[in-house]
Every structure is written in C-alpha cells, then in structure tokens.
Amino acid sequence: MNNPIFFILPIFCLLCICRTALANECVILLHGLARTEKSMNKMADALTEEGYSVVNFSYPSRKHTIETLAERYIPRALARCGEHETVSFVTHSLGGIVLRQYQQTREIEHLHRVVMLGPPNRGSQVVDAMRDVPGFKLLNGPAGLQLGTGPDSVPLALGPAQGEVGVIAGSRSINLILSLYLPNPDDGKVSVENTKFDGIADHLIVHVSHPFLMKDKEVIRQTIYFLANGGFDHSAA
Template sequence: MIKKYNENLFTGISMWRKRIALALILFSPCSLALGAEEVPINNECVILLHGLARTSRSMVSMEESLLSSGYRVINLDYPSRKFKIEKLADAAVSAALSECQEYSPRKVHFVTHSLGGILVRQYLSKRQIANLGRVVMLSPPNGGSEVVDKMKAVPGFFWLNGPAGQQLGTSAASIPRRLGRVGFELGVIAGNRSVNLILSLMITGEDDGKVSIENAKVEGMVDFLVLPHSHPFIMRATEVIRQTKYFLQHGAFQR
C-alpha cells in the first residue's frame, strides 16, 4: 500500500496563522542553530523505504521531520517478507516513483533503512531515474550480513524474514555482493551499538546487531558516518535524522 501525505504544512490554517507558523519555524532557536538544512526545499520528493520485516511506521519520525523541512514525502509500505529482492525492488520502487512523479518534482531522493537500501541498488542496477537526487542508507547490508550466513537454515528464519532475507548473506552469490559499485550520490550511516548481543557474536568487528560497520560500506559512496545507535532504532534517532537531512541538501554529512 502506498501512503500519500499532504505536503502543505499549513493546509487548513488561515493566512495570518500561516505567517505566524512560518515565522516560528524559520526563526526558532532550533532552526537557527541547524542552519541551511532546515530551510524548506523547492519541490523535492523523498521516498522512504523501511527495512526487512518492518513497516512504514518505523519511518514516521523521519517522515515528519522531512515534511517539516518542506519536502514532499512518500513513506512506502511494501511486503518485505513475501518476495525476493528483485521483485520487491521492481514493484516497490516503481510504485513509489509513480506517486512521487505526480508532483513533477525537481529531484527525487531516497532515504532507506536496511533492506530498503538494497532495493534501491537493485532497481538502479537495471533502470535510471532522470531526476534522481541523493540517497541516504541507514544500516544497509551492502556487503551482506554474517547473521544470514549462520541463521538462514535455522527453523523459523525463513518464516520471519521471507525469501529476501535468504538473499542477504555475505557470499559472492548474494544480491548485495553481486550488485557491485554504486553510481549515484550516496551517503551511508552505520550504527555501532547492539541490542542483540547473541547476533553480534556472529558478526566480525563493530556492528549494530545485524550488520557490521564494514559491510555497511559500498564502493562508490561519497560519505560514510558511524553513530552510536542499533539496527532496529537507528532511523528514529534525532542525530541520524538531522544528518540525513544535511546530506540531502549538501551531499556530505556534517562533521
């Protein structure tokens, strides 16, 4: 199901209230402190793609913040547990783009969590988006996950994660490894905190409980940032959201 959201922050408010609300946003201490990234964007659309076995609800904090900054937002629900990555990418990204293009946006950006990033890579490996802007991936298994290597044959894993979950290992045959270098403007944010120490024992090096820092990287990305958050919650963290918006505007994370 595609969810359409009203991009007009001030719908239903009288003209004088609109002016007061706009002044509060533009001149609040928060906006002044964060600087240019809080200025409303001129007709740019952001597609949000949640992770495996999650829903669009997991991306609501990101959605609300992007809307408040003036972006048009498509927060997409897609059946991540029902199909393989190839089919999910074709159907989900195509549907989201169709919704987005109704606004004739100047740019189309993507913000993804986990599997959502692999769907964007899969889609762009076969097709082009003429007005593609920037992409931010949060905790993406760009090099796969050792958790899949060790757990995919365990009873219940397929039921919980579906066919796409089986494709996210670290072998050369896995979808993330086969996709290779990215050819678009990409920033990656990885986490280095875990709320699942058992899964972390299966992963080499620092990790977020599902994906190692090293396997979040991909050749061709333009910036990479590690923040102290775990895989299930990284997309809701205030600093992650702020850095995401900064990258969408500037093509780099703020140091």
C-alpha cells in the same frame, strides 16, 4: 530606514524561497525487512517539517525476492512523487538493497541524493549463520535469505553507487547473540564495514543499534544535513 521590517522582510523572503525549493524535491522513504512505513514515521515527520514532499512507502518485504521487490515497488514509489523536479531516497537496511537492485537495470530520472541507514551492502554474516535455523525463512522471507555473504548474496552482486550516496552505520548492538557472528563494531544485524560499498560520497558511524537508526535524533539530523549538502556533518562526531 531604521524600520525593522526592512531587515526582516529579506530574511522572510529567503526562507520562503528555500522552502519552495525543498517542496520541489520528493524524498522517498523505504523501510527495512519485516517492517512497515510506520517505522519511518519519525523520519517522515522531520523531513516534512523541513519542507520536503515525502513519500513514506510500504512494501511487502517478506513476500518476495529482492529482484521482485525492486521491479514491482520502486516504480510505484516513484509514481507517487508525481512531477517533482528531483527525487531523493532515505532507506533503512533492506530498503537500500532494494533500491540498488532497481538501479542495476533502471535509471532514476532526476535522482538527487540517497541516505542509507544500516544497509547490508556487503551482506550480513548473521544470515550466513542463521539461514538454516528453523523459522528463519518464515520470519524473513526470500529476501532475507539473499542478504548473506555467500555465493547467493544479492548485495555482493550489485554495482557501485549511483548518484550521491551517504551511508550511516550503527556501532551499538542490543542483540549480543547475533553480534557474535559479526565483525566488531556492528549494530546487531550488520557490521560497520559491511555497510560500505564502492562509490559512496560519505560514511558516518553513530552509536545506535540497527532497529533504532531511523528514529534517532542525530541520525535524522545527519540525514537532513546530507540531503541538503551532499555530505555529513563530521564536526559533530
């Protein structure tokens, strides 16, 4: 009975069971405005290493309105998940708004958890200030113009959270000019306060700027923690 294999085997079996369970969960990654799936590669690699089945989905964020992006591309992302038991999402910026827009008219079957990174859930004052600047629409497309805080704001028209949703907000800006238009603290694109919306399960602030949230080691760790536990690890804050 002193043979080490009797102690190692149960642990090995437990690890196998856990990885099998994670493999039955599909995690869809949705990038932000004017980005591609490559911006989410580091997050995708970390989730794959954890044992999740990952769909790192790319969509033409600058080409259509938020409504069109939701109706055309969320179903395609879900189709790539196949027959997994559960589906979760990790979104960056606009990706979270596209997902919320889709949920206004559709129910996602077997939805487990959602982690949103830097989402403009209450819009961004940067859009209000810059929308009439020459070149803004060209760079950001019709969806970008819908992310303000005015009467035509799509985020402000959306309902409360569906499923277990965790939001990670950045509090560091590397764009001091854009931060002039935002309530402090902010991440250079969205204020911390405007990342919140009704019904979320948890909210976490990290000292990271908007473009780097999805690549930050602590953000990735907290994302994995939320997907597993339904809340963030606030002991590390």
